Amino acid sequence: MTDTATPTRYANGLARRAQIVEAARELFISDGFRAVSLRDIAARSGLSHPGLLRHFASKDEILAEIVAALEAPNEAEIETVADDAVPLEDIVQVARRNQTTPGYLELFMTLAGEATVAGHPTHAAFRDRYRRLLALSAERIEAGRDAGRLPGVTDPRGESIRLAAAWDGLQLLSLYTGGAIDPATHLARHAAQLRGDRLPAVDAVATAPPLPPVPVDAEAAGYRPGRENRRTIVAAATALFARGGFHATSLREIGEQAGVPKSTLLHHFSSKDDLLIAVLEARDAEVSSVPLDDGSDPLERVGLIIAEARRSAREFPGLIEFYVVLSCEAATPSHPAHEYFRHRYELVRAHFVGLFRQLAAAGHLAPGRDPEHEGVWLVALWDGLQIQWLYDPDAVDVAAELSAYFEQVLA
Structure with a gap:
């Protein structure tokens, strides 16, 4: 009985893995890799989150x-x-x-x-x-x-x-x-x-x-402490976006990396999308010297x-x-x-x-x-x-x- 059950469980496991992979493939293509969670994949596969983790530990x-x-x-x-x-x-x-x-x-x-x-x-x-x-x-x-x-x-x-x-x-x-x-x-x-x-x-x-130029108030406007806070936040976001991607990085993590409270971060950037554009503009201004x-x-x-x-x-x-x-x-x-x-x-x-x-x-x-x-x-x-x-x-x-x-x- 054990000999018969083991191959069956193995085959079922392979089928379930294939089901998970196909569900993930569809979601990654439609929504983007970083925007999809393991729970999303589990739901598309008809599994629970713990059930998916028995087959794959991560996206x-x-x-x-x-x-x-x-x-x-x-x-x-x-x-x-x-x-x-x-x-x-x-x-x-x-x-x-x-x-x-x-x-x-x-x-x-x-x-x-x-x-x-x-x-x-x-x-x-x-x-x-x-x-x-x-x-x-x-x-x-x-x-x-x-x-x-x-x-x-x-x-x-x-x-x-x-x-x-x-x-x-x-x-x-x-x-x-x-x-x-x-x-x-x-x-x-x-x-x-x-x-x-x-x-x-x-x-x-x-x-x-x-491309539109970097807005004047992105660097030059405002008081010096505000400009320094802004630069610190942009530098922290750049490091975290590079390490974990945009979707997987939270505003809380960026604030902690920058050493500023979330209220200060939101004073300078109303959303993570706004912060992302500021990071990209800062990157272009920093590295590009080719006319x-x-x-x-x-x-x-x-x-x-x-x-x-x-x-x-x-x-x-x-x-x-x-x-x-x-x-x-x-x-x-x-x-x-x-x-x-x-x-x-x-x-x-x-x-x-x-x-x-x-x-x-x-x-x-x-x-x-x-x-x-x-x-x-x-x-x-x-x-x-x-x-x-x-x-x-x-x-x-x-x-x-x-x-x-x-x-x-x-x-």
Whole structure:
């Protein structure tokens, strides 16, 4: 009797886990990972909260299982590419499958952002995944270069880093543009450039209006103690949002971190949403020294981009972590920072497209390079490099990889 009951209980347990995972997947896609609680998942699964905890100890554990199942066929395909395959075509095919798999982009980028925090339970697993796939990619790219099939490659290891980074960044951009940015199309174009193929043009990108400036009273107005309290609150919120995400952080925790009572916090910020926007504006004001189109020499602006990346890694590592975690979390349209990031991506993309157009007009762009594609690629590459850097800062140098990219793209 025991022998019969044990397999039955085991099968029932597996079925219940699958039921929980599917309920969580639906909720994470519709409402966003941080906005969903374990109790929400239990209710959707038809379980009690204690009943769910017998199978999963946390939301992170459920999300990791979902993403692992989504990633398994991708890794299998990448690892079994035939020697006579078109170089890098497997990556394009995987990207296309990801884009048509319901929820893949949302869930993968959520976990990729969440797990950049060193204390996250899947941080080491994600770091090892990047190391494994980068090593495999570098080996394949080097073989393709040596066989004369990738003449556009000079540094296989660096190319593998930049390719993986741009892929992550393109997936994130796709979520903020309603699919208008197509990762597979841009990956295919980049692969064709490395192969030396003839390339079609890319549709133009409209110039976006600038982001609104930081309100005057955000920093300058008011008495000095009030300004100091405001800065302290913003700094505390930045640290906590980076560590636990926006939804999981309470105003009470922010007040305790800042050392101010909740009444003082609410005097400066009427809601957590207002505080979030102040944090984002403060982050932009702190780290960005790259001018937009101010009529200066486009080559000088390229140098400023590289210098900005180097300065950010040296002086503002916490803000990079905050930006990565929140930009991935806010990809859900219902998130209060979604519109901010969507608008910001429009602005930066239009700026970089304009920069490459100016470089082309001045004769600085290499033959076959398209300003529309390169503007999108640079946005994606920079964001993706920051993700990789948070996982493996000793192996990834954001400024150096951006510099190597510009060496490829400039005449």
